[in-house]
Amino acid sequence: MSKQGKNLDDQEIDLAVLKQKMSSAVDGFNYRLFRMLQFVIRNIIILGLLFVIGVGLGIYLDRTQKIYDHEVVVQPNFGSVDYLYAKINLLDSKIQKGDTAFLKAIGIKYPKKLLKMEIKPIVEVYPFAGSSELNFELLKVMAEDGTMKKVIEEPATARNYPRHTIYFTTKHLATRENIIQPLMDYLNNSAFYSTIKVEYIKNLKIKMEANDRIIAQIDGILDSYASSSTGKSPGMVYYNNENNQINDVIESKDKLVREQGDLRVLSVSYDKIVKDQNTSVNIENTEVTSGKMKLFLPLLFIGLFVIVRMFISFYKKQSLKTKQEQL
Numbered sequence: 001m002s003k004q005g006k007n008l009d010d011q012e013i014d015l016a017v018l019k020q021k022m023s024s025a026v027d028g029f030n031y032r033l034f035r036m037l038q039f040v041i042r043n044i045i046i047l048g049l050l051f052v053i054g055v056g057l058g059i060y061l062d063r064t065q066k067i068y069d070h071e072v073v074v075q076p077n078f079g080s081v082d083y084l085y086a087k088i089n090l091l092d093s094k095i096q097k098g099d100t101a102f103l104k105a106i107g108i109k110y111p112k113k114l115l116k117m118e119i120k121p122i123v124e125v126y127p128f129a130g131s132s133e134l135n136f137e138l139l140k141v142m143a144e145d146g147t148m149k150k151v152i153e154e155p156a157t158a159r160n161y162p163r164h165t166i167y168f169t170t171k172h173l174a175t176r177e178n179i180i181q182p183l184m185d186y187l188n189n190s191a192f193y194s195t196i197k198v199e200y201i202k203n204l205k206i207k208m209e210a211n212d213r214i215i216a217q218i219d220g221i222l223d224s225y226a227s228s229s230t231g232k233s234p235g236m237v238y239y240n241n242e243n244n245q246i247n248d249v250i251e252s253k254d255k256l257v258r259e260q261g262d263l264r265v266l267s268v269s270y271d272k273i274v275k276d277q278n279t280s281v282n283i284e285n286t287e288v289t290s291g292k293m294k295l296f297l298p299l300l301f302i303g304l305f306v307i308v309r310m311f312i313s314f315y316k317k318q319s320l321k322t323k324q325e326q327l
Helices: 002-042 044-064 081-097 100-105 125-130 133-145 148-152 176-187 191-229 244-269 293-326
Strands: 068-076 114-121 164-170 274-284
Antiparallel strands (some): 114 164
16 A cells, blocks of 8 residues: 555655646746847737838849740750750859850840759650660660669760750840850851761762652553553552562561651751740749749848847846846
């Protein structure tokens, strides 16, 4: 019984200590809240002025200092991917260094309002896989061991995708005249790739002309076969399972026709070293403080005022404490 009584006494003591601590915590909170209210009441005019000034200045900055994002989708031709990335990295370094003379020299207007520039690949796995049998087999292996997502986003792989997006940010509205066209002119100004471009176009024309001749020859063979085998009029072709050679000829023609279509589409993009396909400009940037200065500045001004007053109060207390210790 004495042991149980002792346990009850201990529990009562623990509860009393807990109640005392809770009471002290509540008193401490009430004291801090009171001090905070005192601080606000004593400085209500200053705090009000800081709030009004912050809101007014924030509204002005939100209207006049807007930031815009822009995107240009491009296709680098003639093996110029590394050249394209090097050019964009160079431009970004010039922007970060504030080399406005260089930017003006290539035709960009308002270079001081150009904030940054970067380039990223557009991940297009299927065109990448279809471009060669080796790429297709590579993707099959990656899919089997579960590393596909990691590998397709690797820089070495990503640069082989056909299309890429140039991102840049400005403090003014962009137009084709003041930045897009000068940028594309700069990217397409390469003596080496201009020479390569001429040879690519020549080879493309030779290939397309050869394909047209082969297709015409195949059409002649098919017309002759159709008229001689069944007595039907030329142009009427009947599949004969026993004649695999004719089936192979028809299949070859189908491949050539599809290849011709692909080559014609490709020739449209071959007029430039770096072909711009699509542009999206003047997308208002709403990240972080952009467009939110009317909320950010009042909090910043009031916060700085509170920190300064706290520092002054702390300094005064420590100075008084030091003087008392010296006495």
